[in-house]
Amino acid sequence: xxxxxxxxxxxxxxxxxxxxxxxxxxxxxxxxxxxxxxxxxxxxxxxxxxxxxxxxxxxxxxxxxxxxxxxxxxxxxxxxxxxxxxxxxxxxxxxxxxxxxxxxxxxxxxxxxxxxxxxxxxxxxxxxxxxxxxxxxxxxxxxxxxxxxxxxxxxxxxxxxxxxxxxxxxxxxxxx
Amino acid sequence: xxxxxxxxxxxxxxxxxxxxxxxxxxxxxxxxxxxxxxxxxxxxxxxxxxxxxxxxxxxxxxxxxxxxxxxxxxxxxxxxxxxxxxxxxxxxxxxxxxxxxxxxxxxxxxxxxxxxxxxxxxxxxxxxxxxxxxxxxxxxxxxxxxxxxxxxxxxxxxxxxxxxxxxxxxxxxxxx
Numbered sequence: 642x643x644x645x646x647x648x649x650x651x652x653x654x655x656x657x658x659x660x661x662x663x664x665x666x667x668x669x670x671x672x673x674x675x676x677x678x679x680x681x682x683x684x685x686x687x688x689x690x691x692x693x694x695x696x697x698x699x700x701x702x703x704x705x706x707x708x709x710x711x712x713x714x715x716x717x718x719x720x721x722x723x724x725x726x727x728x729x730x731x732x733x734x735x736x737x738x739x740x741x742x743x744x745x746x747x748x749x750x751x752x753x754x755x756x757x758x759x760x761x762x763x764x765x766x767x768x769x770x771x772x773x774x775x776x777x778x779x780x781x782x783x784x785x786x787x788x789x790x791x792x793x794x795x796x797x798x799x800x801x802x803x804x805x806x807x808x809x810x811x812x813x814x815x816x817x
Numbered sequence: 818x819x820x821x822x823x824x825x826x827x828x829x830x831x832x833x834x835x836x837x838x839x840x841x842x843x844x845x846x847x848x849x850x851x852x853x854x855x856x857x858x859x860x861x862x863x864x865x866x867x868x869x870x871x872x873x874x875x876x877x878x879x880x881x882x883x884x885x886x887x888x889x890x891x892x893x894x895x896x897x898x899x900x901x902x903x904x905x906x907x908x909x910x911x912x913x914x915x916x917x918x919x920x921x922x923x924x925x926x927x928x929x930x931x932x933x934x935x936x937x938x939x940x941x942x943x944x945x946x947x948x949x950x951x952x953x954x955x956x957x958x959x960x961x962x963x964x965x966x967x968x969x970x971x972x973x974x975x976x977x978x979x980x981x982x983x984x985x986x987x988x989x990x991x992x993x
Contacts (some may be wrong), residue, residue, distance in 0.1 A: 648855045675975070679824045679944045684860040768855045769977070793969060799851070799977045801945070802969075 647744065650676060651691040651767035651798075653758050653788070656730055658816050665733055666817040667810075668773030672803040673734060676771050677741060685742045692734045692747035693761050695754040696727055724749075755791035762796045770796050775817050776804035823920065826852060827867040827943035827974075829934050829964070832906055834992050841909055842993040843986075844949030848979040849910060852947050853917060861918045868910045868923035869937050871930040872903050900925075931967035938972045946972050951993050952980035 654669040665673075673690075681688045710716060731747040738745040750757045762770055774789040789802040805817070830845040841849075849866075857864045886892060907923040914921040926933045938946055950965035965978040981993070 645854070645858070648858065678821070680856055682821070682824065682860060682863040684858060684863065687858040687860065793978075799979050801975045801977050803975055 647687055647689040648769065649689050649691055649765075649767040650680070650769045650771055651693055651762065651765060652676060652734070652771045653754070653773075653792070654692050654694050654730060654734060655754065655817075656694075656726065659811060665730055666773065668775055668803070668805040668817050670773075671805050671809065672771050672773035673737070675803045677737075677743070681741075681743060688743060690734075690738055690743055690745040691765060691767055692731055692745060693758060694727055694730055694747070694749050695757040696723060696749060696751050697754060698723075698751065755788045755795075758788065758792050759795045759797070762792075762798050767798055770798055770800045772800065772802055773817075774802045774804050775810070775814060776807070777814060823863055823865040824945065825865050825867060825941075825943045826856070826945045826947055827869055827938065827941065828852060828910070828947045829930070829949075829968070830868050830870050830906060830910060831930065831993075832870075832902065835987060841906055842949065844951055844979070844981040844993050846949075847981050847985065848947050848949035849913070851979045853913075853919070857917075857919060864919060866910075866914055866919055866921040867941060867943055868907055868921060869934060870903055870906055870923070870925050871933045872899060872925060872927050873930060874899075874927065931964045931971075934964065934968050935971045935973070938968075938974050943974055946974055946976045948976065948978055949993075950978045950980050951986070951990060952983070953990060 652669070652673055654673070655666050657664050657666045664670075676690070681690075710719075727749045731749065735745055735747050750761065758770070758772070770792060772789045772792050774787060777787065789800075793800045793802055811817070828845070828849055830849070831842050833840050833842045840846075852866070857866075886895075903925045907925065911921055911923050926937065934946070934948070946968060948965045948968055950963060953963065965976075969976045969978055987993070
């Protein structure tokens with residue numbers, strides 16, 4: 642049976658919104674850990690993980706709110722920093738897969754995460770999409786929107802949403 | 818790693834609504850097949866499947882629309898038939914697991930499927946809930962309601978919805 646091609650699981654990952662914390666968000670690490678622990682388990686040859694990081698120019702530039710842009714060079718260096726941050730994020734997931742011996746691929750796209758994730762699902766046709774979610778209540782959701790809800794509805798493949806566990810939520814639950 | 822307890826996947830299954838077709842619905846067979854093919858794969862020791870069938874008295878009694886009930890005995894025999902149908906349904910899934918060598922459990926509950934599935938998730942605490950869906954459009958959904966949407970929102974565990982593939986849809990897509 643393991644001669645079947647591996648099950649391709651796309652995992653949407655993003656950066657933490659917590660200032661000064663240049664890492665994967667709590668919910669994307671949670672979704673990734675859950676996938677390894679509950680789905681892949683010891684069957685490392687049976688799965689391939691596809692990490693998609695969608696960069697939102699606004700969100701990824703929050704560290705630069707106090708910067709002054711005086712020349713085209715300043716924007717170039719900003720773009721360079723953004724790119725470095727995205728690569729750093731993907732490196733974390735690719736390294737962890739490598740340690741486990743699970744095949745993977747990772748790439749970056751720009752745009753609105755929920756739209757881009759669904760477009761990439763259409764293009765790449767994974768067997769399954771895993772997205773983390775902050776597990777916000779209905780009141781908070783109205784204001785922040787949720788990528789996971791949109792994907793569960795619109796992505797052209799089965800979707801698992803992994804909610805952040807309550808004991809992992811940061812002080813402000815909208816952070817991640 | 819495989820010394821971890823197996824991943825417990827609850828699969829909600831129901832009967833076909835197609836008259837004279839006393840089998841598992843197309844979408845619940847699809848959800849089950851997908852789970853075996855894409856998640857369990859060759860790692861049969863890593864998973865345990867938990868089949869829950871929720872009987873809706875109305876739905877399961879459709880064959881008896883033309884029956885005449887003249888005595889308490891008639892109802893007893895109806896209940897007996899309902900029970901037999903439920904057992905027959907579960908037998909299909911348990912047999913297939915047995916053939917594959919995947920551990921499983923199966924049980925029947927009565928009530929409103931969406932409510933009962935969420936209550937059973939709370940009680941049994943599976944790692945994952947898999948539900949099939951007819952993949953109806955928004956217009957059809959208004960009239961038939963969908964168990965999968967409710968569970969994806971309210972079940973206290975991650976949920977995968979497996980949509981019925983279009984080439985498997987019966988003449989009337991509300992049937993299953």
